[in-house]
Amino acid sequence: MDKLIIQGGSRLNGEIKISGSKNSGLPILAATLLADGPMHICNLPHLNDITTMLALLRCMGVDVTIDEKMCVEIDPTTIRDFEAPYELVKTMRASILVLGPLLARFGKADVSFPGGCAIGSRPVDIHLRGLEAMGAEIEVDGGYIRARAPKGLKGARFLMDKVTVGGTENLLMAAVLAEGTTWLENAAREPEIVDLAECLVAMGAKIEGIGTDQLEIQGVKQLHGCTYSVMPDRIETGTYLAAAAATGGRVKLRATRADILEAVLLKLEEAGAKITVGEDWIELDMEGRRPRAVSLRTAPYPAFPTDMQAQFTAMNAVSEGASAVVETIFENRLIQTHELNRMGAHIVLEGNTAMIEGVEKLKGAPVMASDLRASASLVIAGMVAEGETTVDRIYHIDRGYECIEEKLQMLGANIRRVPG
Numbered sequence: 001m002d003k004l005i006i007q008g009g010s011r012l013n014g015e016i017k018i019s020g021s022k023n024s025g026l027p028i029l030a031a032t033l034l035a036d037g038p039m040h041i042c043n044l045p046h047l048n049d050i051t052t053m054l055a056l057l058r059c060m061g062v063d064v065t066i067d068e069k070m071c072v073e074i075d076p077t078t079i080r081d082f083e084a085p086y087e088l089v090k091t092m093r094a095s096i097l098v099l100g101p102l103l104a105r106f107g108k109a110d111v112s113f114p115g116g117c118a119i120g121s122r123p124v125d126i127h128l129r130g131l132e133a134m135g136a137e138i139e140v141d142g143g144y145i146r147a148r149a150p151k152g153l154k155g156a157r158f159l160m161d162k163v164t165v166g167g168t169e170n171l172l173m174a175a176v177l178a179e180g181t182t183w184l185e186n187a188a189r190e191p192e193i194v195d196l197a198e199c200l201v202a203m204g205a206k207i208e209g210i211g212t213d214q215l216e217i218q219g220v221k222q223l224h225g226c227t228y229s230v231m232p233d234r235i236e237t238g239t240y241l242a243a244a245a246a247t248g249g250r251v252k253l254r255a256t257r258a259d260i261l262e263a264v265l266l267k268l269e270e271a272g273a274k275i276t277v278g279e280d281w282i283e284l285d286m287e288g289r290r291p292r293a294v295s296l297r298t299a300p301y302p303a304f305p306t307d308m309q310a311q312f313t314a315m316n317a318v319s320e321g322a323s324a325v326v327e328t329i330f331e332n333r334l335i336q337t338h339e340l341n342r343m344g345a346h347i348v349l350e351g352n353t354a355m356i357e358g359v360e361k362l363k364g365a366p367v368m369a370s371d372l373r374a375s376a377s378l379v380i381a382g383m384v385a386e387g388e389t390t391v392d393r394i395y396h397i398d399r400g401y402e403c404i405e406e407k408l409q410m411l412g413a414n415i416r417r418v419p420g
């Protein structure tokens, strides 16, 4: 297993380009199943999860061609199998996103039931209830969700009793080909859902209320192929900003967007960062200062994202003052704090709250990544620690950060990958 070895102490300084968004690339790849002709998807990040989604499409018989710039041509008309097998779903829960499109377009889907993962139990009950409301017959058998809609799906009014990103995406993709109108209420409003909806509209879908929590979808008979470029990754952007803030550095991030990161940028300003933004770039300058501790609470968009909580927890660990970080989305997403404490942080967990007393310096140590964003927080901690930090199990980080060590090296960090 590969490891990252970090010598702490460098202030990040420089410019890098942000990659395409993993969490919008994944549903958009699933949405290609809805088209009646070839789709061209560009600006996909080169990440293990994206490769797994492409492998899933291929194993269903879909024709997938990738060029050297990670632009992918997908021809869903060659599909012959309607199953997402356990072997792929167990490596990536987002495989569940093929359920809605398969059911809407082909009337059948067998998708291995995704289990929980390190950050929580992560049920998919809302996805299933929404599809049932549209007329699907669903049973769970042998660890598989077996869904059928032989006469097609029917539009319905469905209130999601919890804000769910994947649930909203699955139901939106199902509704675009359902007969009649579907109203999705209490829908998630994450920018990745807007990106997916805009891709569906480019394919010929009729969707009102994009970017709000009330989506109205007028089903159409068929959707055509199109070319679509995935939006920039807001969480990758936020991670490099938090890393620069923690090290007292200055970074300019290109090919990104500030408008989808408001809650994160506000917290960075509260921490003392000077932020300047342009149409497709963000610059952060700490002017060599130590950050001030910032308290925060995660919640669905547009509030502070759970996917940025671990990185801010690492920054708070070395900030001036005390802070409280409350995680409201996933029940087990503060586990990285134990590893941070092994590096000298002062963090006490009280239920879903981390009470953090900032220390001046952390100390390098061997640490273990437990999930994607937790690994990013350990890398940030390693960069602000005295001495050497080894981050083990970095396959987690490779799921969500394209070329992380190259990008950090370009910003002046002393970090290298050691193949294991």
Ligand code: EPZ
Residues within 6 Å of the ligand: 023, 024, 026, 094, 120, 121, 122, 123, 124, 125, 126, 127, 128, 162, 163, 164, 165, 166, 167, 188, 306, 307, 329, 330, 331, 372, 373, 400
């Ligand atoms: C998406 O996961 C993201 N993944 C996650 O990104 C992100 O943390 C999460 O949204 C929240 O923003 C992708 O986009 C591929 P949810 P998802 O359904 O869709 C509960 C990362 O690091 N729930 O919005 O699985 C659920 O347990 C990650 O890139 C139900 O109870 O998240 C959770 O508590 C990991 N029943 C809450 O809702 C359901 O049917 C939000 O989950 C569905 C969800």
